[in-house]
Amino acid sequence: MELLLASAIGLLAAAGVYLCLRARTFAVVLGLALLSYAVNLFVFVAGGIRIGQPPIVGAAVAMADPLPQALVLTAIVIGFGMTAYLVVLSMRARATTASDHVDGGDTPR
Amino acid sequence: MTQSALLYALVALPFVGAALPALLHARGRTMIGWAAALVPIAGLVLLWLLGSQVFDGGAWRVSVPWIETLGLHLSFRLDGLALLFCGLIFVIGLLVILYARYYLAAEDPLARLLALLLAFMGAMIGIALSDNLLLTLVFWELTSLTSFLLIGYWSHRPDARQGARMALAVTGMGGLALLGGALLLGDMAGTFEISELVRRGDTIRAHPHYAVALVLILVGAFTKSAQFPFQFWLPNAMAAPTPVSAYLHSATMVKAGIFLLARLWPALSGTELWFYLVAGSGLVTLVFGAYTALFRHDLKGLLAYSTISHLGLIVLLLGMNTKLAAVAAVFHIINHATFKASLFMAAGIIDHETGTRDMRKLAGLWRYLPYTAVLATVAAAAMAGVPLLNGFLSKEMFFAETLTLRDVGALSWIVPAVATFAGVFSVAYSTRFIHDVFFNGEWDASERVPHEPPRWMRIPVEVLVALCLLVGMAPNLTVGPILAVAGASVVGGTLPEYSLAIWHGFNLPLAMSLIATVLGLVLYFGAQRLYNLHAFEGRSPWTGARLYQIVIVSLTKFARRFTHFTANGSLQRQVAVLVAVMLAVGWWPFAGGIPERVLDRYTPLDAIAVIGWLVLVIALGATIAMHRQRLTALILVGAVGLMVAAAFAWFSAPDLALTQLTVEVATILLMLLALPFLPATTPIESSRLRRARDGVIAAACGLGLGGAAWWMMTSAGSSVSSEHVARSVPGGGGTNVVNVILVDFRGFDTYGEITVLVVAALGIVALLAGAPSERESGEAPAFRPAMLALLARALLPLALLLSAYLFLRGHNLPGGGFVAGLITGAILAVLYVGNGAAWSRRQLPLDFPGLMVAGLAIAAATGLGAWLFGRPFLTSAHGHVHPPIIGELHLATAALFDLGVYLVVVGVTMLILEQLGRLVPRREVDS
Known part of the structure; x- marks a missing residue:
């Protein structure tokens, strides 16, 4: 199971980084979304993995580590704010430069 | 109690006083000048109140914790050496302030100069009084900063700006080295309190880190005190107004390094390494400065190199590892401060009255400035070491000390010989300072007729020259007591036997003095007659200042090239470099192999997780493959997000699952709203090679993060959150x-x-x-x-x-x-x-x-x-x-x-x- 999760995290990160390195803003936005999935999962599994043991006092004898969950929860919400900002930024950039290239021009450098 | 309050007041006084000229800047210049002069006067009164016990061999000490975990305390201590330095700082500061009021042209803001000067004074007093090595560093940096502002006072002049920058860069670098040395030293001694630290000299010298700490501390002290090979900033700092040069580069700032060496003398000296580094650097500086000074045409340039040379002499004395030499060093500190400050002021008067400091243009001023000429001649004679003047006494002690050196074995004759050689040049440049300015031709009075300076510009010089004479003729009555207590606090305890008499009979040091004087006069007049010193244009391409320029220019070039490489305006390039660097940094700790793990934990696979994984991987692959069709790619990313949410739900994180689901809805909605404003598809732009490169980078990132996750999940570790769990219900009142x-x-x-x-x-x-x-x-x-x-x-x-x-x-x-x-x-x-x-x-x-x-x-x-x-x-x-x-x-x-x-x-x-x-x-x- 650990290998399954680790490979999912690795694949998410690889896909995210690859898209982040592309030249068009939309790909970068998608890439960052994938990258934040990877990082959120990474932080989440830092507490070890447990099935059916939510961090509710009294629900089970053992429980999952609540701290990484709390960190990831805010990260998810902040990630939404960041994605929204990036999307709007790329729209604005296209309106200003008439191109959606990350460097603001169609000629690649 | 009152005494400790007075001691704190002494430190705070100049800083508070620095506000006075600033507040009065709209008033008359005389008002500003006297207001500023009140600060050193008040300081001298405080010193007088506290001084009697110090003269009885005691010391005042106060200490209040500041940052205890670092060992940084607000500790101040007034002992003999501190008393001597505070006295010098205040007395010469007072004279410089009075002098500056008349020296400065009407268009230069006096209030700014004096406010900065007082702030600098405070930093110097802080260094002198601080009894905590870290606190010393704070004041040390303050002197660098304030002196930067003072040297660059005429900020409209490029040479002033450059000189200030160079001084700051060199002394700042030294400060950094000193910080490292101080931390090591404090670690070795187990304390940062200097009065305690100097008593643990044996522990420090025996410590394996002694050599490293010593070198670092010496770099700090040598940069500050312009010792070889860091001497080059001092002549460039001569772009400062002359009162600043008189203060910073005779009595105070350049003595800070020497003060530190004297302060730490009991803790650091006594080893062979100390001797070779300190005495060696001092000896080279002594000769180099004396030799170069003779060939400078600028009055202040000559004085600057002479200062370098005299500082070298003091450092050499401190490096000799004998108590007597250390006392002689303290004596020369006093003497050099008095005659050098008065010479700088005399140079300022000449500049002020004639409009030039160039000795090739100056001549025959004796007719116009006879009084100044007399004062300058006495001070220059003190610098040359003529009998009945203070410079003679300490120079005799110096010569005598060089003769006792036995550390260098058969080559022992070299140090006295070199010292005499430097003495010859010292006499020669002192003679040149007088002869080339006041005699040696006629002054062309058709352009400008020089006059004797106003009274208040002359008085500071008169006071200093009078001190040169008094100390020179009655040393025991004048400097005897302060030299005794200051010397005692340098050597840490009992003073060696020494005599301050003018006449020690015909002996070897006197012969050395005589040789130096005669040969010096011969050298100067001979060089003037045979070669004409005015025509000398010796500009070696390998001066320290030039090396400094080369280093600075190539650093700037490198920075520009590096910036262009990483940030040439292409975001793709920048992100690629960033990710690559991140990869390298992440890989670094594991370069030597992955550490042993305590325990492996494995959770068995289950069908639902495998199905979820498959869906995620397929959606991910499809996203990459179809990322150019934007709507499709968006839906696929949504599917990936759902699988992530499902993973949260499956692995006991219901809160995260709920959050991820709702965020997913909001994000997809947001992207759908944005899509009409962006092109529907992405064109293929990157070359195959580039895509391959990006693929490699991405794969490395994936492997790294995935590997780290795997390693983390399968290792046993303790969590910090048990505390959170235990306190959740009783402390936070909730079970989630x-x-x-x-x-x-x-x-x-x-x-x-x-x-x-x-x-x-x-x-x-x-x-x-x-x-x-x-x-x-x-x-x-x-x-x-x-x-x-x-x-x-x-x-x-x-x-x-x-x-x-x-x-x-x-x-x-x-x-x-x-x-x-x-x-x-x-x-x-x-x-x-x-x-x-x-x-x-x-x-x-x-x-x-x-x-x-x-x-x-x-x-x-x-x-x-x-x-x-x-x-x-x-x-x-x-x-x-x-x-x-x-x-x-x-x-x-x-x-x-x-x-x-x-x-x-x-x-x-x-x-x-x-x-x-x-x-x-x-x-x-x-x-």
Whole structure:
């Protein structure tokens, strides 16, 4: 199971980084979304993995580590704010430069 | 008690006093000058009040903890050496202030110069009095900064700016080295208190880190005191106004390094390494400075190199590892300060009266400035070491000391020989200073007739020259006592036998003096007659200043090239470099192999997880393959997000699953709103090679993160959160530990995060300001499916109920402000999409920015409320109430904070979506 999760995290990160390195803003936005999935999962599994043991006092004898969950929860919400900002930024950039290239021009450098 | 107050007052006085000239800057120059002069006068009074006990062999010490964990205390100590330095700093400071008032031209702001000078004075007093090595460093850096401002006082002149920069760079670098040395030294001695540290010399010298610490400390001291090979900044600092040079480069700043060497003498000296480094550098500096000084044409340049040479002499004495030499060093510190300050002032008078400092132009001033000529001649004679003047006494002691050196074995004759050689040049350049200026030709009076300076410009020189004479003729009555106590505190205890008599009979040192004087006169007049010194244009390409320039220029070039490589304007390039560097940094700790692990933990596979994994991997692969079809790619990323949410749910994180799901809805909605404003497809631009390169980088990142995750998950480790779990119910009043952590234990963190959300929303509003919107173009005739419109209306109350339920139970069961806010936001967004923004706004007039701000305010007020009960920010309280019908109700202030979170999330989500939703694609505006 650990290998399954680790490979999912690795694949998410690889896909995210690859898209982040592309030249068009939309790909970068998608890439960052994938990258934040990877990082959120990474932080989440830092507490070890447990099935059916939510961090509710009294629900089970053992429980999952609540701290990484709390960190990831805010990260998810902040990630939404960041994605929204990036999307709007790329729209604005296209309106200003008439191109959606990350460097603001169609000629690649 | 009063004495310790006086000691603190002594340190604070110049800093407080520095405000005086600044406050009086609009008043007359005389007023400013005397106000500034009050500071050193008051300082001398304080010294007098405290001094009697020091002369009896005692010392005053005060200490208050400042940053205890670092061993940094506000410790000050007034012993003999500190008393001597404070006296020099105040006396010469007072004279320089009076002199500056008349020296400075009317257009130069006197208040600025004097305020800076007083601040510098405070930093120097701090160095002299500080009894904590770290505190010394604080004042040390202060002298670097204030002297930078003083050297660059005439900031309109490029040479002043450059000289100031060079001085700051060199002394600043030395300060950094000194910091390292001081930390090592404190570590070796086990204390940073200097008075304690100097008693542990044996421990320090025996320590394996002694050599490293010594070299670092010496770099600091040598840069400050312009010792070889760091001497080159001093001549360039001569671009400062002459009063500044007289103060900084004769009596104070350059003596700070020497002061430090003297202070740490009992702790560091006595080893062979100390001898070779300190005495060696001093010897080279002594000869180099004396030799170079003779060939300078600028009066201040000559004095600068002479200062370098004399500093070298003092350093050489300190390096000789004998107590007698150390006492001679202290004596020469006093003498050099007096004659060098007066010579700088005389040079200033000449410059002031003739308009030049160039000895090739100056000549025959004796006729116009006879009085100044006499003063300058006496001071120059003291510099040359003529009998009956103070310079002679310390120079004799120096010569005598060089003769006792036995450390260098058979080559012992070299040091006295070199010392005599330097003495010859010292006599020669002193003679040149007088002969080339006051005699040696006629002054062309047709252009400018020089006059004797005003009284107050002359008095400081007179006082200093009188001191040279008094010390020279009656040393025991004048400097005897202070030299005894200062020398005693340098050598740490008993003074060696020494005699301050003028006449020691015919002996070897006297012979050396005689040889130096005769040969020096021969050298000067011979060189002048045979070669004409004025024609000398020796400019070696390998001067220190030139090397410094080369280093600075090549550093700048390298920085520019490096910046161009990493940031050439292409974001792709920059991101690639960034990721590559990150990879390298991440790989670095594991380069030597992966550390042993304590325990491997494996959880068995189950079918559901495998299915989820397959869906995720397929969706991911499809995303990459089809990322150019944007709508398809968006839907695929949505699928990936759902699988992530499912993973959270499966692995015991219900809160995360709920949050991820609702965020997913909001994100997809947002992207759908944005898509019409972006091209539908992405063109292929990157070359195959580039895509391969990016693929390799991406794969390395994936391997790294995945590998780290695997390693982390399968290793046993302890979690810090057991504390959180244990305190959740009794301390936070909730069973949902995640929520309790968010709104209580780490409430401040959450508060910061909701603030970030608000900032992001405001940023979006700002970015979209001015874009064409629905409101301006009227109701957009968009197609709206009736099903969605009706369903959204029907779902709204249910969804609001759900979010209220999740919010209320959040403290105990999965839910809470974030999740509830996102659900509310999602259903409102669906309502907007289904029914149009205008309709929705009419039916549900919600002020989203207002909600957002209100939420932030409630969260802040909850936090501040704790202050009313004398608790820290965001301390929560909870209790049980029993209202009728409902039964028992558990209330916590954290719930109020969570309400703030809820409102912020709703406000931010809706503000963003509404902003995006009211935009009209350009083609619709055009049609």
